[in-house]
Amino acid sequence: MKDILHRLDRIGVQLHTVKDEMKKNVAKTLEQVSSIGYTEVEFAGYFGHSPREIKILLERNHLTAPSTHVSFADMKNSLQEIFAAAKEIGHQYIILSSFYPEIPKTLDDVHRLADFLNHTGKLCNEEGLQFGFHNHATEFQRIDGKLPFDILLNETDPKFVVVQIDTYWVVYAHHDPVVYFRKFPGRFSLLHLKDIDNSPDRNSTEIGNGTIDWKSLLAEAVASGTKHFFVEQEHFTQSTMQSVRVSFDYLRTLNFS
16 A cells, blocks of 8 residues: 655745834735735744734734744743733743753752743743744753753653754754654644755754655644644855745645655
């Protein structure tokens, strides 16, 4: 029997990718993203717009925003404002974008971060929201022989804390996202799709223009329960809007089993 082929039924973009355009004109940027074919967006700040204004712009452009990135400082100091904005706009997930400036240096630091994630996740759950965190390469730098990323996965409650794998940073740190999809099924509700080129600097690049095997990765991600897929890119050799178009066009026709 032949394997059934799949395609992503919805493709999103992390708006940090087009942050320069967002700084100039949020309404126009969302319109352009929608015209490419994206149906979901993930925010990383609202660029001076109120939650109500953002909601109207999303509806006007037939977009949804299931998630938003927030900083460590905002999670500690502005949680109620984050909750209110999320409910107004329609976010389901609040994602801690980075552990900076609380980058763990010891295993005790990692354990404290796990406690913080669980505590914050429970607070989000009480508000009807889901909390999660997004990785960078630092979580894959061993401390006393152990990987902080693995500790955080093992010590956080799946009910309260999901994980958004950033494919680029996992591969950049010389690890394989597929291994984690298989080892921790159900933990990765959201994914950052970010390719890595074969230059000495190992920069991010458009999906399909790098070295990641997207057919295998997406097949494993879907099988493990990933629901939302956001294109992200940080290094560009052409306009950012053209880059997100290239990534979308590649993913739109990509079949995987």
